[in-house]
Amino acid sequence: MFDSKVIRRRRAALAIFVALSIGMLTAYFGESGGGVFHTLQRGAQEAFAPLETGASRALKPFRDLFGWFGDTLDAKGENEDLREEVEDLRMRLAESDTARRDARELRGLVGLTEAEGFPQGTEPVAARVIARSPTVWYSSVKIDKGSGDGLREDQPVIARGGLIGKVTSVTGGTAEVTLITDASSAVSAQVQPNGASGIVRPLVGKPDDLLLDYIEKGRRVTEGTIVVTSGLTSSRVESLFPRGVPIGRVTRVDPQEVEQFQRVHVQPFADIRQVDYVQVLTERGSATEQAGVALP
């Protein structure tokens, strides 16, 4: 144990591994999306995809068991909330039917081509989640559809309830989806019905709480209002997300008297931690050329 040769060998091994790790970190940051390490990642993901798919299927009962414990604890409180929400939604449905009829007439009058609600011109591709990032710092999932199914980078991804993220890397049979709860995520969004716009950012470690930031202070935002993607487009930039995809509901408004912008908390509609199936909105065109200037 105290032999100088053993000590030297031990220190050399540690130094080599640390140097390799730091070297990889530096190279990874320095290279583009098509660099050696990114390519290596895509290759490894492609190679291990069948194994991950099998493991994901085999472990589903265990995941469900874990989920069942948590769900049972939450179910009681959630039940009351859901009853109220159902009442609220019934009323909204009636209002929405009326508004849709009105809107149809108005579209005919002014020649609008953009439909309200869910974005047109997209082809949803259903996919199954086969792997998830194990840490809270990088929120991403891997799905079992890839470029062979028409998926491209930057395409929006939705799950039951609403938007959950966008495709950030694609292989032949798999794709990586960076979730809206990832620290690097930012989505241009709009509050309905008053149209106040801002940027939805994550609160790391709290996937059921997003921040809608940079809202003009003059626009009053109230709790319970709906937040959707704004799909902002200007001469210079274009949002990667189509307009009108639901994101979540405003749960709290931070009173910030001295700030120039308002900030509100949004609870996402999609249960991002438990998502098993997603839909990728394809045929919106690859935005790789726009990525440098695009709004997230």
Place this chain on the structure above:
Amino acid sequence: MILTPGAFVRCGLIAVAAVILQISGLGTGRVFGGYVDLVPLVVVAVAIYAGSIPGASMGFGVGLLLDLLVGQTMGISSLVLTAVGYGVGRYREVRDPAHGLMAIPVGAAATLAWVLAYAAVSFMLEIGASVSPVVIREMIATTLLGALLALPVFAICRRILRPVLLIDPLDLRRRRQGPRETGPIGLRGLEV
């Protein structure tokens, strides 16, 4: 550890199984706000049974595989897990722990070190978003789950690695003898 192809295969199997299980299922099961993290447990299990160099090697390999398969920044996990594996391996070499329940504190300490060091490195490198206090709760819950799972994980790793181990700390404990009860008072335990 006896460095044979068999030893590498056994370590490789443990690494691949742990990473696949982690990213394909266990990592998503939330229990009391935390998640089950097998990755640091298998690294420190190898380190505690085989020493610092195999511990650091296992940490590097598992970290590399994790970064490759999850698609996150390469080098972060391998850097942190190399340090964790080496540290626990050195602890074994210096202190020679042989208690049957050593897996619990070692597993808890390693999981805590992993989540804290990973968070620190992520912050230093690229995380710029707001961080909720829930993260702290999640770290504590994950550490406690790590402590709970340490015993079975260590037992499985020990069973896999045992044929290639030079010294098994738990066997060593069984073979240790108490001090002799007879003989000159200054020479007890010296086999005189």
